[in-house]
Amino acid sequence: MTITELIKFDKLKEGNETLKKELAEKEQEINSFKQQIDMAHYFNQNLDSKIKELKQQILFKEDFLIVPDLKNSYRGYISKEKYEKLPSKDVK
Structure with a gap:
């Protein structure tokens, strides 16, 4: 080279x-x-x-039994305020 x-x-x-x-x-x-x-x-x-x-x-409104009582809440389950904020199964 x-x-x-x-x-x-x-x-x-x-x-x-x-x-x-x-x-x-x-x-x-x-x-x-x-x-x-x-x-x-x-x-x-x-x-x-x-x-x-x-x-x-996820909780839906339909998951709760609605039994209003005198205190304007759903007895033993959830308050009306919280219930109204829950989504509906139809509206996903």
């Missing part, structure tokens, strides 16, 4: 090493993003199950 070829070879070798380092960094970034995506997916699954659980706990 001539000196010119050796210089070109060394520069190519240097460039190759630089590209390998950049590739390794990009692969680390990709792996980090994959982990973040996995964590977000896990979080969303847990959030979905929590939302379903909370939806099952």
Whole structure:
């Protein structure tokens, strides 16, 4: 090999090493993003199950037996104020 070829070879070798380092960094970034995506997916699954659980706990007007008493409340169940604030099953 001539000196010119050796210089070109060394520069190519240097460039190759630089590209390998950049590739390794990009692969680390990709792996980090994959982990973040996995964590977000896990979080969303847990959030979905929590939302379903909370939806099952929603009280509707139809869930109460209306028995007015003299104190203007629904005896033993819920006050009229709170009852009026409850959503109706028809209006979801």
